[in-house]
Amino acid sequence: MSKVNSIRSGNGISHVQSTNLGQTGFNASRPISFREKFYFPFSEEIKLNQQNHSQIVNLCDRPNYNVLTELFTKAINDKVIIIATNPRNYGDYVVEASFMPAGNKQRFAELHLPLRGVENKVQLISLRDLQGWIDMIFNASTDEEISRLIVVTAHEYGHFLSWQRGNHDRELSNGLYLMNHKMVNSGFDNLFAVFREECIAWKMGKDKLQHVGFDEFSLYRKVQRHSLDSYFKILNLKQAPNEVYYKLSYYMNELQ
Numbered sequence: 001m002s003k004v005n006s007i008r009s010g011n012g013i014s015h016v017q018s019t020n021l022g023q024t025g026f027n028a029s030r031p032i033s034f035r036e037k038f039y040f041p042f043s044e045e046i047k048l049n050q051q052n053h054s055q056i057v058n059l060c061d062r063p064n065y066n067v068l069t070e071l072f073t074k075a076i077n078d079k080v081i082i083i084a085t086n087p088r089n090y091g092d093y094v095v096e097a098s099f100m101p102a103g104n105k106q107r108f109a110e111l112h113l114p115l116r117g118v119e120n121k122v123q124l125i126s127l128r129d130l131q132g133w134i135d136m137i138f139n140a141s142t143d144e145e146i147s148r149l150i151v152v153t154a155h156e157y158g159h160f161l162s163w164q165r166g167n168h169d170r171e172l173s174n175g176l177y178l179m180n181h182k183m184v185n186s187g188f189d190n191l192f193a194v195f196r197e198e199c200i201a202w203k204m205g206k207d208k209l210q211h212v213g214f215d216e217f218s219l220y221r222k223v224q225r226h227s228l229d230s231y232f233k234i235l236n237l238k239q240a241p242n243e244v245y246y247k248l249s250y251y252m253n254e255l256q
Helices: 044-053 065-079 127-139 143-162 171-179 188-210 217-234 242-254
Strands: 012-014 033-039 080-085 094-100 107-114
Touching: 033 143, 033 217, 065 080, 065 107, 065 127, 065 143, 065 188, 107 143, 127 143, 143 188, 143 217, 171 188, 188 217, 188 242
Parallel strands: 080 107
Antiparallel strands: 033 094, 094 107
16 A cells, blocks of 8 residues: 655645555555545544533434444444454544455455454444444444444445445546655546545435435535645646536536
């Protein structure tokens, strides 16, 4: 997995945390996987919105308890394995997650998520274990951390849904190769495929959240906007020819 450099504002402070993407070959002979960092510069805002929930005793009454349960249920029903990773501390601003497609018909796709309270590398495969996992996560997490987890889970699940629909094609693989090797002055059709995939994953993740009762879409949109702005700059899409720009504006309009 190669690392995409962060975009920095003029004052030298990291303004948009970039996304780490992994690709597995220029000729798309192997599946494409995604390993990403999500930037959350809104910590105080989330805390203020959720401060009235701090005295809740029953876990099932916590904000987003049912949302995370339903989101994980949908993923498991789609034959996706959820694998716990250790949350890393980046000053409470960055959350890491990843999606790996199924390598063959005998394997399942994987979501690697930072799950507090769950031992590293433990896998959730069956619905019978789901409530125990949800309870462990909520016992070990603040409401703010749960909100972040839901946003990144929905986005990585969106990559799965995009892969399921056949969008992980040769153009995307080639675009990731160009991006990861900093070859972003040509091949804009391929580079656009990377941006298109991110737009699709954000949109599909949002669609799923709308069906499970999530109501923090202001947060979702902010993280999405930071991510897409990072991609736009890293992929050098400002220099893309007009025909690519037309396609770009279509996907941006879809996200309004």
